[in-house]
Amino acid sequence: MKYKIPFxxxxxxxxxxxYIKQSxxxxxxxxxxxxxxxxxxxxxxxxxxxxxxxxxxxxxxxxMSAILLNLKPGDEVIVPSFTFTSxxxxxxMFGARPKFAEIRSDTLNIDESKIEPLITSKTKAxxxxxxxxxxxxxDKLKEISxxxxxxxxxxxxxxxxxxxxxxxxxxxxxxxxxSFHETKNYNCGEGGAIVINNNKFVKRAEIVREKGTDRTKxxxxxxxxxxxxxxxxxxxxxxxxxxxxxxxxxxIEEIKRKRxxxxxxxxxxxxxxxxxxxxxxxxxxxxxxxxxHIFYLLFDSNKDRDRMMNNLRKSxxxxxxxxxxxxxxxxGKKFGYKKGDLPITESISGRLLRLPIYNxxxxxxxxYIVKSIKRLL
Ligand SMILES: Cc1ncc(COP(=O)(O)O)c(C=O)c1O
Numbered sequence: 001m002k003y004k005i006p007f008x009x010x011x012x013x014x015x016x017x018x019y020i021k022q023s024x025x026x027x028x029x030x031x032x033x034x035x036x037x038x039x040x041x042x043x044x045x046x047x048x049x050x051x052x053x054x055x056x057x058x059x060x061x062x063x064m065s066a067i068l069l070n071l072k073p074g075d076e077v078i079v080p081s082f083t084f085t086s087x088x089x090x091x092x093m094f095g096a097r098p099k100f101a102e103i104r105s106d107t108l109n110i111d112e113s114k115i116e117p118l119i120t121s122k123t124k125a126x127x128x129x130x131x132x133x134x135x136x137x138x139d140k141l142k143e144i145s146x147x148x149x150x151x152x153x154x155x156x157x158x159x160x161x162x163x164x165x166x167x168x169x170x171x172x173x174x175x176x177x178x179s180f181h182e183t184k185n186y187n188c189g190e191g192g193a194i195v196i197n198n199n200k201f202v203k204r205a206e207i208v209r210e211k212g213t214d215r216t217k218x219x220x221x222x223x224x225x226x227x228x229x230x231x232x233x234x235x236x237x238x239x240x241x242x243x244x245x246x247x248x249x250x251x252i253e254e255i256k257r258k259r260x261x262x263x264x265x266x267x268x269x270x271x272x273x274x275x276x277x278x279x280x281x282x283x284x285x286x287x288x289x290x291x292x293h294i295f296y297l298l299f300d301s302n303k304d305r306d307r308m309m310n311n312l313r314k315s316x317x318x319x320x321x322x323x324x325x326x327x328x329x330x331x332g333k334k335f336g337y338k339k340g341d342l343p344i345t346e347s348i349s350g351r352l353l354r355l356p357i358y359n360x361x362x363x364x365x366x367x368y369i370v371k372s373i374k375r376l377l
């Protein structure tokens with residue numbers, strides 16, 4: 001069914017086609033070409049980080065993280081159940097076991113106070129995920145990781161250009177990842193990036209990303225032939241896609257401002273219904289600066305959520321739920337989990353509704369969405 005207002009629409013920032021043409025005519029359209037370098041330089045400067053590499057997706061950046069941490073059968077990794085499958089698949093693919101943690105009912109991020117009881121002698125890492133572009137409680141997560149000598153990976157797929165205590169999400173843990181999937185604030189269809197904050201992984205990241213070879217060094221002119229050094233795969237982003245991405249990243253702040261406007265319009269216009277107790281709006285702790293990736297409503301019950309979702313759909317607006325919990329999925333059950341194990345995660349998943357939010361959502365469309373919601377409330 002085609003909706004008058006889709007949930008997401010990839011928006012042009014302006015020069016995408018111009019840059020794609022330039023990339024095509026440059027004679028190098030594979031990875032690490034001219035536009036990849038421009039994207040990387042821009043991100044290095046913006047995020048105050050040293051090592052960031054474009055990847056073919058956020059999922060592949062997560063896969064790389066599991067390789068870099070040497071996660072293997074017998075290892076355990078703490079991860080929220082309220083996340084995308086890729087956060088867990090990354091290490092499950094290499095035989096490590098997920099230990100699902102409960103989320104906080106305010107930010108919907110991993111509950112830092114529920115992590116320590118899950119730690120055993122087998123625990124190797126914590127994979128946190130910044131839901132909706134709002135940061136996890138990073139100070140506490142860092143403290144726990146340090147205390148138990150665990151690696152901390154940030155799934156910041158949704159969180160480019162968002163901050164925790166004035167530091168960019170994705171640059172705080174040992175490794176961070178971003179997604180440039182078409183649903184993200186900054187996108188190129190399919191794409192991602194890995195940020196290496198722990199220097200000890202930098203050299204190996206370059207090798208793992210280049211099919212297990214030292215080709216990156218070769219291209220930099222540091223060696224005169226390259227060879228097989230390690231395991232790895234093909235994780236580079238095509239330069240044609242990097243050209244598209246660069247056109248978006250050039251407008252990184254303008255895109256954020258556009259989303260802020262939409263987010264605040266929803267927030268300000270629906271606040272009275274929160275006060276009346278009909279629903280709950282997103283919570284952004286004072287330590288966090290969001291990138292306005294998702295705007296959601298939390299209803300009191302699954303029935304209320306579904307009623308709103310169905311009615312909005314009848315009005316031509318596609319509003320959607322989010323994350324069927326991983327622990328109670330068919331795959332989660334294989335690890336011994338069952339429905340009822342994580343009550344907050346399960347309850348949130350049944351009550352959450354995401355409203356359309358994309359860079360060029362028009363004011364008249366936002367007004368129509370808010371009017372439709374108000375009518376039903
Ligand atoms: C939290 C989270 N992790 C990982 C991913 C995977 O990113 P990609 O679609 O670029 O592979 C996504 C994207 O949908 C995501 O939202």
